[in-house]
Amino acid sequence: MSENTSVFRDNGKKWVIISTVLGIVTLISTTVYFLQKGSFQAQPDTPIVEKASITAISALGRIEPQGEIIKVAANPSMSGAKVKSLMVLEGSMVKKGDIIAITSDYDTKKAELNSAQKDLEVAQANLAIIKAGAKEGEINAQKSTIERLNAQLTAQKEVDRAKITRLQAQLVAEKKERQATIERVQAELNNAQSELSRYQELVKEGVISQSDFETRQLTVETTKKRYQESEGSYQKTVTTITEEIREIEALALQNVNTLTKQVKEAEARLEEISEIRKVDVAKAEAEVQKALSMVNQATVELNLTQIKAPNDGQVIDIKAYEGETIDNAEGVIEMANTKQMLIIAEVYESDISKLKLGQKAIIKSENNSFPDSITGNVVHISSKIGKKDVLETDPAASVDARVVEVKIAVNPQDNNIINNLIYSQVLVQILL
Numbered sequence: 001m002s003e004n005t006s007v008f009r010d011n012g013k014k015w016v017i018i019s020t021v022l023g024i025v026t027l028i029s030t031t032v033y034f035l036q037k038g039s040f041q042a043q044p045d046t047p048i049v050e051k052a053s054i055t056a057i058s059a060l061g062r063i064e065p066q067g068e069i070i071k072v073a074a075n076p077s078m079s080g081a082k083v084k085s086l087m088v089l090e091g092s093m094v095k096k097g098d099i100i101a102i103t104s105d106y107d108t109k110k111a112e113l114n115s116a117q118k119d120l121e122v123a124q125a126n127l128a129i130i131k132a133g134a135k136e137g138e139i140n141a142q143k144s145t146i147e148r149l150n151a152q153l154t155a156q157k158e159v160d161r162a163k164i165t166r167l168q169a170q171l172v173a174e175k176k177e178r179q180a181t182i183e184r185v186q187a188e189l190n191n192a193q194s195e196l197s198r199y200q201e202l203v204k205e206g207v208i209s210q211s212d213f214e215t216r217q218l219t220v221e222t223t224k225k226r227y228q229e230s231e232g233s234y235q236k237t238v239t240t241i242t243e244e245i246r247e248i249e250a251l252a253l254q255n256v257n258t259l260t261k262q263v264k265e266a267e268a269r270l271e272e273i274s275e276i277r278k279v280d281v282a283k284a285e286a287e288v289q290k291a292l293s294m295v296n297q298a299t300v301e302l303n304l305t306q307i308k309a310p311n312d313g314q315v316i317d318i319k320a321y322e323g324e325t326i327d328n329a330e331g332v333i334e335m336a337n338t339k340q341m342l343i344i345a346e347v348y349e350s351d352i353s354k355l356k357l358g359q360k361a362i363i364k365s366e367n368n369s370f371p372d373s374i375t376g377n378v379v380h381i382s383s384k385i386g387k388k389d390v391l392e393t394d395p396a397a398s399v400d401a402r403v404v405e406v407k408i409a410v411n412p413q414d415n416n417i418i419n420n421l422i423y424s425q426v427l428v429q430i431l432l
Contacts, residue, residue: 071331160252178234
């Protein structure tokens with residue numbers, strides 16, 4: 001009995017505790033409910049606080065000129081050339097085609113070009129002469145030469161004919177004279193021989209003396225000798241004059257042949273100078289083309305000694321001064337188009353969707369290389385995503401972050417502020 005009473009009492013105490021706890025919980029829940037309900041009812045028009053909106057994209061960037069920085073070097077064929085004259089200074093503005101430098105072999109190539117041009121002038125003059133034909137004066141002079149030679153030929157024939165005629169007449173006269181002398185001496189000899197025969201009879205008869213007979217005999221002998229001399233003189237005269245005639249005839253023939261040949265040569269020369277032959281023109285034209293090719297080659301070689309600006313731009317660095325050898329890897333100068341400067345901003349991949357062409361950008365120098373800020377507009381958004389090139393000063397920033405390059409054209413009024421700060425690092429805010 002006492003044990004059951006004790007158990008009952010214990011169970012009663014437990015239910016009291018549980019009831020008490022439940023009551024407290026109910027009271028707290030009710031209180032919280034009404035407090036919340038009262039709070040909502042007290043402020044029915046209070047707006048919900050929204051998260052702040054993003055108005056700009058921040059990025060790091062670098063200053064670059066529009067287009068690439070160009071290294072202007074000598075032609076590869078001019079390897080080892082030295083700078084003779086440097087025509088620009090650092091910071092100079094140059095136009096496309098302006099001479100930047102002249103190499104040391106300029107004078108030699110200039111002389112070669114002058115020589116080639118003179119050869120071309122000579123070839124062109126020869127071609128013009130051939131195409132124009134002979135001068136009228138030259139043709140007339142050649143005609144006069146032919147007339148003179150023909151006249152000389154006619155005169156020579158007349159002179160030679162006269163000489164021959166004179167000698168032939170002389171031969172006839174000499175023959176007659178010598179023949180007459182022979183006949184006279186022959187008559188004297190005949191008479192002397194007849195007298196000798198008659199005296200021979202008289203000496204036998206003793207009518208005349210032996211001395212008279214011998215005198216007659218001497219006369220015959222003397223006359224015989226005179227007769228022989230006359231015949232000899234006749235033959236000698238005939239022979240001499242005949243030989244003279246033959247010599248003159250031979251000389252006359254030679255003179256005629258010589259002058260005839262000279263006439264033919266002069267006539268051929270006249271025909272030659274009067275004719276414009278196609279082969280002569282073709283040859284002269286070929287000479288002109290050859291000379292022209294030499295001029296072109298010399299011009300190219302001379303131009304290679306003149307290092308020229310490939311584009312308009314500004315000289316930003318000089319790599320080789322006068323007297324120094326040109327390193328083709330380094331060039332003579334570095335130049336760029338600084339009339340339009342760009343900011344190359346590296347925008348995180350997560351912000352690409354917010355970028356649009358034409359968006360305004362505000363640029364500040366990270367290292368105070370220029371004061372205040374400058375402005376520009378987005379002109380190009382790269383389609384290629386890569387790693388950052390511009391190093392961030394925050395050591396906790398991710399070096400391997402993925403970015404896209406955005407080109408921002410600096411406004412013209414701000415261009416001169418940064419055109420001497422190529423590759424300087426800047427802070428960029430692209431306004432949305």
